[in-house]
Amino acid sequence: MKRIAHVANLYGPKSGGLRTTVNELARQYSRRNIEVLVIVPGVQDKIQISDRIKFVELQSLRIPFSGGYRLILQTGKVEKLLEYFKPDMVEISDRSTLLRTARWAERRGIPTTIFVHERLDGVLRAFGSWLPFRNFIARRWNTLTARLTSKVVATTQFAAEEFVSLGFQPSFFHQSKLGIIPLGVDLEQFDPDQRFALSDFEFKVPHRYVMAATRMSKEKDPGFLLDIAEEVKAMGFDLPLVIAGSGPLERKLAIESKNRNLNVIFAGFLHNRSKLASLLAGADVFLAVGPIETFGLAALESLASGTPVICRDSAAISEVIDSKCGIALPRDAQSWANQIARFREEDREKLRCSSRARAEAFSWNRCAENLIELHEETRAA
Numbered sequence: 001m002k003r004i005a006h007v008a009n010l011y012g013p014k015s016g017g018l019r020t021t022v023n024e025l026a027r028q029y030s031r032r033n034i035e036v037l038v039i040v041p042g043v044q045d046k047i048q049i050s051d052r053i054k055f056v057e058l059q060s061l062r063i064p065f066s067g068g069y070r071l072i073l074q075t076g077k078v079e080k081l082l083e084y085f086k087p088d089m090v091e092i093s094d095r096s097t098l099l100r101t102a103r104w105a106e107r108r109g110i111p112t113t114i115f116v117h118e119r120l121d122g123v124l125r126a127f128g129s130w131l132p133f134r135n136f137i138a139r140r141w142n143t144l145t146a147r148l149t150s151k152v153v154a155t156t157q158f159a160a161e162e163f164v165s166l167g168f169q170p171s172f173f174h175q176s177k178l179g180i181i182p183l184g185v186d187l188e189q190f191d192p193d194q195r196f197a198l199s200d201f202e203f204k205v206p207h208r209y210v211m212a213a214t215r216m217s218k219e220k221d222p223g224f225l226l227d228i229a230e231e232v233k234a235m236g237f238d239l240p241l242v243i244a245g246s247g248p249l250e251r252k253l254a255i256e257s258k259n260r261n262l263n264v265i266f267a268g269f270l271h272n273r274s275k276l277a278s279l280l281a282g283a284d285v286f287l288a289v290g291p292i293e294t295f296g297l298a299a300l301e302s303l304a305s306g307t308p309v310i311c312r313d314s315a316a317i318s319e320v321i322d323s324k325c326g327i328a329l330p331r332d333a334q335s336w337a338n339q340i341a342r343f344r345e346e347d348r349e350k351l352r353c354s355s356r357a358r359a360e361a362f363s364w365n366r367c368a369e370n371l372i373e374l375h376e377e378t379r380a381a
Helices: 017-031 075-085 097-107 120-127 134-148 157-164 192-197 223-234 250-259 273-282 297-304 333-345 348-359 364-380
Strands: 003-008 035-042 046-050 053-059 089-093 112-115 151-154 178-180 210-213 241-244 264-268 286-288 309-312 326-329
Touching: 003 017, 003 075, 003 097, 017 035, 017 053, 017 089, 017 297, 017 364, 035 075, 053 075, 075 097, 089 097, 089 364, 097 112, 097 134, 112 364, 120 134, 134 157, 151 157, 151 364, 157 178, 192 273, 210 273, 210 297, 223 241, 223 250, 223 264, 223 333, 241 273, 250 264, 273 297, 286 297, 297 309, 297 348, 309 333, 326 333
Parallel strands: 003 035, 003 089, 035 053, 089 112, 112 151, 151 178, 210 241, 210 286, 241 264, 286 309, 309 326
Antiparallel strands: 046 053
16 A cells, blocks of 8 residues: 545644544554555645655635535645656545545546544434425435445544444445444543643633534534533532533624623634543543544543543434443433433542553554555555
8 A cells, every 4th residue: 555545525724623624634544654645625726745654734614604514625736746646546535526436436446445433323413403304315425435345434433323324334344344443542632641731821711611612503413412511500519600602603603601790711623632631631521422432522522631522413423432431322412411410429539540551542543553454455455
């Protein structure tokens, strides 16, 4: 394996997990003497080259009311870049316009891997509840996705379920179309000792607090965080909720929080990852409220920082946590508030150690090694 190209949409300054995944995989491949081409949307055409990584931003359409996400429409530009780069493998982090690159690759005998970063049925449910035949549309699109690409890679069983329902059985070997490979976490940057670096913030960090890091958009259900904060307040705890993240609902939620007199601090999107690591490490509990998360990288970063996680029982994060460092609950604010109180009664150092131990089962090094092995199997098929 000499050259890997990775194309992605919805990659931007505030795109969180997808951005982290694309960047980390590029770094891991580069360390293994693999040349990497990354193509993402941007405000204008731009090229950056470092080590063995060529990073290209293509001027792209800004999606209205998305909080700044962009979509590459000129896929011809993408194909010209790929033609020049001559990749051995094309990775795709998109299920919309960039799916066309799979056709380009197939015509040239180049295998493709598509990453399932979201559940299509969940996205349609969140944004198209009015849409008839949603399940039919999701199944047809997933069938097309599987037909066009050499491999479908899911990060959890939950993420894979849409394709399992089509008859694909997850396996690491090339005989199967569907593979499950967990993501990793930066165990150096996200560390319990980062809690000692809680300074230089634009707001006063409370001594004790609970934490959430999420995109403020409909599919993430961030409004549920305010319901939890209200239940915590009703229990008599002076326990602030710090929310890191931004998105189209941010201003609306801030106004609602003020009107409800809730103890919520909106930290905005933290471009500085060290600051995020400090906040995660200093929190009593991390709240992962997203109902359709296919992995939950922020929750894993919380565990690496020594902070236990409460998550939705409908999301994939329930596969990442274990009983020693977290719990999965239904969408009931009182249940979440009660569990926050239980975690606060437990030995914090013991929780810190068990959370960290769980995170250490995941690494970007292992993720990259598994992907490279999968790519080699796919090319040999």
